[in-house]
Amino acid sequence: MTEKNETADHSAPEKRQHPKDPLHGLSLKVIVTTLEAQYGWEKLAELIPINCFKSDPSIKSSLTFLRKTPWARTKVEALYIRSKENWGKYNKTE
Numbered sequence: 001m002t003e004k005n006e007t008a009d010h011s012a013p014e015k016r017q018h019p020k021d022p023l024h025g026l027s028l029k030v031i032v033t034t035l036e037a038q039y040g041w042e043k044l045a046e047l048i049p050i051n052c053f054k055s056d057p058s059i060k061s062s063l064t065f066l067r068k069t070p071w072a073r074t075k076v077e078a079l080y081i082r083s084k085e086n087w088g089k090y091n092k093t094e
Helices: 002-016 028-047 059-068 070-087
Strands: none
Touching: 028 059, 028 070, 059 070
16 A cells, blocks of 8 residues: 555656746756757847857757856746747748
8 A cells, every 4th residue: 555655656756846837847958959949049149148148059059158147047037938829920931
């Protein structure tokens, strides 16, 4: 009986830890890669004017900077959330 209780108690909270967090399960690498693919470095630098997007940008340098700079990471995450809400609304046809 204790095994069933432990399993039930253990599995239930995991499913409910972050039910409303839109970034749950996404790594910073996925976020930056997606934004770069969607906007490109030049547009990202316009939207969020930080040097890792302006000067010789790369995924690696951006991740290094964003992991050390909480305020910049917050801006990137906020842009991802805002953008994700609108990506389905305006499909580019080329």
